[in-house]
Amino acid sequence: MTITTRKAVFSGLATLGVAALLAGCASAPEEGGGSTDGAAAPDFLPCIVSDSGGFDDKSFNQLGYEGLVEAADALGVDYKQVESATETDFAPNITSLVDQGCNLIVTVGFLLEEATTEAAAANPDVEFTIIDSSIEGENIKPIIFDTAQAAFLAGYAAASYSKTGSVGTFGGMQIPTVTIFMDGFADGVAYFNEQKGTDVKVVGWDVASQTGSFTGGFEANEVAKSSAQGLIDQNVDVLLPVGGPIFLSAIEAIKDSGKDIAMIGVDADLVETSPDNASLFLTSILKQMKVGVADVVTAAAGGEFSNEPYVGTLENDGVGIAPFHDFESKVDPALADELETIKAGIVDGSIPVESPSSPK
Template sequence: MKITTRKTALSGLAALGVAALFAGCASAPSDSGNASGAPVASDFVPCMVSDSGGFDDKSFNQLGLEGLTAAADTLGVKPVSVQSNSDADFAPNISNLVDQNCNLIVTVGFNLAAATKEAAAANPKTNFAIIDDNSIVSDNVKPIVFDTAQAAFLAGYASASYSKTGVVGTYGGMQIPPVTIFMDGFADGVAYFNQAKGKDVKVIGWDVKSQNGVFTGSFQAGTESKQAAQGLIDQNADVILACGGPIFLSAAEAIRDSGKPISMIGVDADLFETDAQNKDLFLTSIMKGMKPGVESVTVDAAAGKFNSTPFVGTLANDGVGIAPFHDFDSKVDPALQGELDKIKADIIAGTITVESPSSPK
């Protein structure tokens, strides 16, 4: 087992944004018009383009829009959002927002990288931010990325501790870095539990060494996702991590249909809080601070403080984390939370280091 990583410095954005990760709210606006105290042009237009999962995915698109909306409320301006129904919508949707004279266009997801890069090059006076991609090097593009392997490591450890069958499983939507980073951290966290406890909890659905696993091919809930979850259930997994926006909804269906005591690990948001129908299934969730990240980038841009330095969310700056156990609190090992607190502190200190090939560079 190889578990290595690097530490990421906290950017100026992080200092503004990550404090709101678990609080979920922005600072009150100042008399001068916004939380930063800097004057904001009344005609500032913040905009956003979703990935194909849509803004009601209870996950990364929804969190991104919540961040944009919160910033717009703080600034006293009106946001504009455009939903993509397929990959073919990305470029036209961005072009549409450019034509509407948006000052900041936030694109949600790795899949929008090519369209964002092209639009940014063609419109150097427009500022862009992109969630889950840092491949674009341009003065007018700010990456908002997250080292979710660190938080997923904690969730993997918790899953291994909780599992009664000794089998936990994971599958993804598309095999892209923002998805596989969750799976790497999860599997490494299970491996760390096995090493620490002398156990042999098995991970199915993803192999860290070969970087091969189970994927549905999209971020859509439906037959493919339900079948992937059922495949894990058939192999005796009793904790399932579904990575890829709303695909977790199909995993929940498969679990309900099975009638078995199977729990889930959510991603992006605390799905106990965002998905009332399935809240009883979530052992915990691996959270990314997309809402505060987008909110802070937007407020900065409105105040004339936009820059292209990437924001990288980590455990150290609270840009990533895991949700409380909620209804599972009385069901987990009483020692588990203390163990997780120690592991988190060791990751932050560098005593335990966590790396995924997909970790932000």
């Protein structure tokens, strides 16, 4: 499938980062929106369930948790959180929060779809919001992101930076919320090749066949490290690990290799969440989950819960890429302007790109 037949994906600017705003299908919500006076019912209790990555994953779960804490603190209410070690924990963890009187339960991730759907149907008086899922229900609010849009710019930047002519990506589990990053990344590389007449290769993911390299989970372990090493052995000099803590294993592989390899992070700006490794990060593909969760919690506290999905896009700054930080002096001086032009083209539809996993 060519770039010109794929739907527009998104990004923020490399030199500017992104605005911390997540939008709904209609219009972008104000940060801290929801209740017009910021007041919460005195017995309002927001809660959150992680996936198997845990709330200290420096990525996906952590951002959702921080959004809930931020809103709860601003509202002056208590909150509860529970971590899942495995997928078998999802349903009982949600049930435990229902039993503790939670009014709003945030479930973090696509893998919690089934457990969330069942709990919402069984508890119609409890409000649920799920990150990275489009499931529907009267009392379920999806928070979803077209991250292929941001990954497109990151792929273009990776191709521009590469000296070996090979860049790589691998994922945790082969699920839509992972492969959407890989699709956008590969499309961005392909667009660079089209524009520049180059032949930068993507190792680890094939968009057309939807096949590639996966660890089978989101844990930082030897499998993740060996997956990264396998790409490094194929001469990549930019590496995109997609799947929470697996980036920590990729860092180990890069350091062990002794090679000059840049990494692209996902979800959060890894320069901020993993500052000890800042010198490795070319940029990060951002999902503004923290702001989205905080807004949903605040709205629910003010009695303004809605099941209308939030969809983070380029146009509403719901996704983006982080600044180049330490790589600012190492990238092509023309790259920032090129990314500006591409971003505008993606927004107005003149540069169409789509992932099979993009929100519909």
